[in-house]
Amino acid sequence: GAGVSQSPSNKVTEKGKDVELRCDPISGHTALYWYRQRLGQGLEFLIYFQGNSAPDKSGLPSDRFSAERTGESVSTLTIQRTQQEDSAVYLCASSLDLAGLKNIQYFGAGTRLSVL
Amino acid sequence: AQSVTQLGSHVSVSEGALVLLRCNYSSSVPPYLFWYVQYPNQGLQLLLKYTSAATLVKGINGFEAEFKKSETSFHLTKPSAHMSDAAEYFCAVSELQGAQKLVFGQGTRLTINP
Numbered sequence: 001g002a003g004v005s006q007s008p009s010n011k012v013t014e015k016g017k018d019v020e021l022r023c024d025p026i027s028g029h030t031a032l033y034w035y036r037q038r039l040g041q042g043l044e045f046l047i048y049f050q051g052n053s054a055p056d057k058s059g060l061p062s063d064r065f066s067a068e069r070t071g072e073s074v075s076t077l078t079i080q081r082t083q084q085e086d087s088a089v090y091l092c093a094s095s096l097d098l099a100g101l102k103n104i105q106y107f108g109a110g111t112r113l114s115v116l
Numbered sequence: 117a118q119s120v121t122q123l124g125s126h127v128s129v130s131e132g133a134l135v136l137l138r139c140n141y142s143s144s145v146p147p148y149l150f151w152y153v154q155y156p157n158q159g160l161q162l163l164l165k166y167t168s169a170a171t172l173v174k175g176i177n178g179f180e181a182e183f184k185k186s187e188t189s190f191h192l193t194k195p196s197a198h199m200s201d202a203a204e205y206f207c208a209v210s211e212l213q214g215a216q217k218l219v220f221g222q223g224t225r226l227t228i229n230p
Binding site for chain 1: 222
């Protein structure tokens with residue numbers, strides 16, 4: 001597609017349930033990022049994938065959070081046993097991430113997660 | 117560690133007035149700096165970026181920002197505000213190398229008064 005696509009756009013779940021969020025990056029973009037945006041706050045980095053390299057998971061807030069990416073395609077962010085504090089907008093971004101260049105990250109519209 | 121501080125969570129200006137959104141950063145290495153805009157229910161859109169070339173950077177929609185190393189600032193300006201500029205604005209910093217993840221400020225909500 002033309003841009004980064006995320007699904008679902010909205011997700012309401014009950015506390016304790018697992019959720020999966022999906023991100024389709026721009027075709028050809030080797031780098032993929034997940035961020036979390038809590039109400040009234042800036043974005044927090046969660047995880048970064050670059051090609052076949054080991055992902056940078058340094059931003060994941062707990063072991064309930066995990067993410068996968070197959071090759072240079074779709075990524076899924078999974079939150080297990082959701083808590084109310086997980087309520088946020090989860091944003092995905094992708095970039096070309098060419099070595100030696102600072103490439104622009106293109107963002108999807110996000111998934112708004114509400115944990116009741 | 118890098119950090120970004122945006123002074124003023126809310127800024128309100130009149131249509132046609134100067135827009136000034138403040139951003140100060142902290143970085144132990146030469147940074148790359150960005151301004152993103154977020155319209156309601158939309159993803160972030162890049163306004164402009166600084167990557168160690170010219171210190172005055174021009175972006176889309178008439179916005180520009182000046183990198184001032186001595187002040188560790190990267191303030192965003194627009195000479196004349198338009199109603200369509202109402203949105204949330206985020207300043208971000210990333211490193212030259214490594215994961216190139218963005219570290220964002222808290223955001224500034226810009227309101228334009230008619």
